[in-house]
Amino acid sequence: MKTRTRFAPSPTGFMHIGNLRTAIFEYLVAKHDGGDFILRVEDTDQNRKVEGAIDFIYDTLKLCNIEINEGPNNEGEFGPYIQSERLDLYKHYAEELVKMGKAYYCFCTEETLEEMRALADKYKRPFMYDGRCSRLTEEEIDEKIKSGEKYVIRQKMPKTGFSIVHDVVYGDVKVENKVLEDQILLKSDGYPTYNFANVIDDHLMNITHVIRGNEYLSQTPKYNLLYEAFGWDAPTYIHVPMVLGEDGNKLSKRNGDASFMDLYNEGYLPDAVVNYLVLLGWSPETNQEVYTMDELVKAFDANRISKSPSSYDIKKLRWFNAKYIKNLSDEDYLKFVRPFLKYDVSDKSEEWVNKLLLIYKDHLSYGNEINELVGIFFNDEINISKDNQEFLNSDENIPVVINAYKEEISNLTDWNVEVIAEVINKVKEKTGIKGKLLYMPIRIKISGVEHGPELPDEIYLIGKEKVIDRLK
Numbered sequence: 001m002k003t004r005t006r007f008a009p010s011p012t013g014f015m016h017i018g019n020l021r022t023a024i025f026e027y028l029v030a031k032h033d034g035g036d037f038i039l040r041v042e043d044t045d046q047n048r049k050v051e052g053a054i055d056f057i058y059d060t061l062k063l064c065n066i067e068i069n070e071g072p073n074n075e076g077e078f079g080p081y082i083q084s085e086r087l088d089l090y091k092h093y094a095e096e097l098v099k100m101g102k103a104y105y106c107f108c109t110e111e112t113l114e115e116m117r118a119l120a121d122k123y124k125r126p127f128m129y130d131g132r133c134s135r136l137t138e139e140e141i142d143e144k145i146k147s148g149e150k151y152v153i154r155q156k157m158p159k160t161g162f163s164i165v166h167d168v169v170y171g172d173v174k175v176e177n178k179v180l181e182d183q184i185l186l187k188s189d190g191y192p193t194y195n196f197a198n199v200i201d202d203h204l205m206n207i208t209h210v211i212r213g214n215e216y217l218s219q220t221p222k223y224n225l226l227y228e229a230f231g232w233d234a235p236t237y238i239h240v241p242m243v244l245g246e247d248g249n250k251l252s253k254r255n256g257d258a259s260f261m262d263l264y265n266e267g268y269l270p271d272a273v274v275n276y277l278v279l280l281g282w283s284p285e286t287n288q289e290v291y292t293m294d295e296l297v298k299a300f301d302a303n304r305i306s307k308s309p310s311s312y313d314i315k316k317l318r319w320f321n322a323k324y325i326k327n328l329s330d331e332d333y334l335k336f337v338r339p340f341l342k343y344d345v346s347d348k349s350e351e352w353v354n355k356l357l358l359i360y361k362d363h364l365s366y367g368n369e370i371n372e373l374v375g376i377f378f379n380d381e382i383n384i385s386k387d388n389q390e391f392l393n394s395d396e397n398i399p400v401v402i403n404a405y406k407e408e409i410s411n412l413t414d415w416n417v418e419v420i421a422e423v424i425n426k427v428k429e430k431t432g433i434k435g436k437l438l439y440m441p442i443r444i445k446i447s448g449v450e451h452g453p454e455l456p457d458e459i460y461l462i463g464k465e466k467v468i469d470r471l472k
């Protein structure tokens with residue numbers, strides 16, 4: 001059977017990196033076997049629906065080089081791929097289950113359920129629907145339906161024995177059936193719950209491997225009972241531990257946590273993000289850290305997904321991103337980084353701008369960071385810290401070197417990195433000063449700080465006039 005996996009997000013118009021990592025794992029499991037990757041939109045909670053969310057999912061996955069074989073925008077033979085367009089299917093299968101005696105109509109009102117909850121609270125028991133509607137007679141049921149009473153359809157759970165779920169990551173998980181609640185399959189508004197829809201859809205869409213967050217693991221025995229009732233094969237389950245935020249909490253949309261699009265807009269390269277995310281909770285057999293998508297497809301093995309939760313670490317992501325930026329061709333790098341530059345360069349030559357940007361190619365962690373690095377080339381004022389000022393006053397040779405620079409630079413007729421490099425040599429010869437005392441004073445005088453790009457580059461980019469001015 002062809003391997004088929006699915007990514008099943010709710011259309012919230014937001015994707016944090018935990019969701020994206022699930023999508024990547026799903027994609028890799030499918031492609032490793034030469035299978036298909038399907039997008040299914042789980043919009044049964046209509047309150048969470050956001051306009052344009054489906055295109056947003058397509059855009060995000062496309063940026064990450066994840067090709068969707070079937071989905072709402074490229075339907076295959078298993079559509080529709082949006083759950084709200086499949087309501088009649090869920091209704092049909094829910095009613096089948098009622099006929100089989102595996103599910104029942106429940107007419108309990110919100111008030112009745114409230115009373116049950118209050119009672120559970122009183123006796124300090126976890127709330128669980130008590131199954132009272134499963135004991136209604138057929139006449140009672142007919143009567144209630146005829147008189148227009150609202151109902152849900154609930155799954156009838158076995159009260160004895162236990163269920164075992166086989167999971168690739170967690171192994172065999174055993175659960176006593178008596179803790180399984182008679183869960184709602186179909187709500188009174190005709191919408192299915194996730195707990196029902198996921199089973200129907202995964203079966204009808206021929207999904208072979210279900211990869212999802214481990215919060216669904218404890219519910220999975222119920223899903224298996226549904227598969228069993230219909231006589232269907234359950235898929236292979238791969239439940240993955242959560243990605244925790246830097247604060248150790250669950251990532252959430254509400255906190256605006258680690259959104260992929262935010263990272264993208266800050267200048268993180270999607271390939272780098274994908275590479276970083278794959279290694280968050282999955283470890284390859286070798287020490288290789290940097291992977292192309294093709295290499296990942298070859299190497300990926302779900303058996304090597306870790307059971308422990310992983311934490312999002314922006315520093316590590318930056319390390320990956322910097323590596324990917326460094327590996328870009330100069331041309332691609334300039335195309336990538338140029339839009340991030342916020343300073344006005346209308347009076348600068350193209351050559352100047354490119355030179356400036358290229359200087360940082362090997363050091364940049366993310367696109368937007370360029371603005372933090374290049375300020376010295378645009379700001380009129382520079383700030384020299386107290387320590388640096390003290391350094392400038394610390395040696396009588398320093399004014400000598402600075403004067404020598406000023407003179408040599410003023411005499412220049414050409415302005416390029418080569419002649420500037422010569423100036424540095426000349427100052428060295430003329431003054432007999434070398435090392436830190438040769439470089440540091442001019443660096444601090446012209447930029448305010450003791451670190452920066454290569455000195456000739458720095459002098460060149462700041463420009464002759466400004467350099468002379470700052471040396472005064």
Ligand code: GLU
Pocket residue numbers: 007008009010042198211212213
């Ligand atoms: N809509 C569910 C979610 O976003 C999907 C879980 C699954 O993959 O089955 O968590």
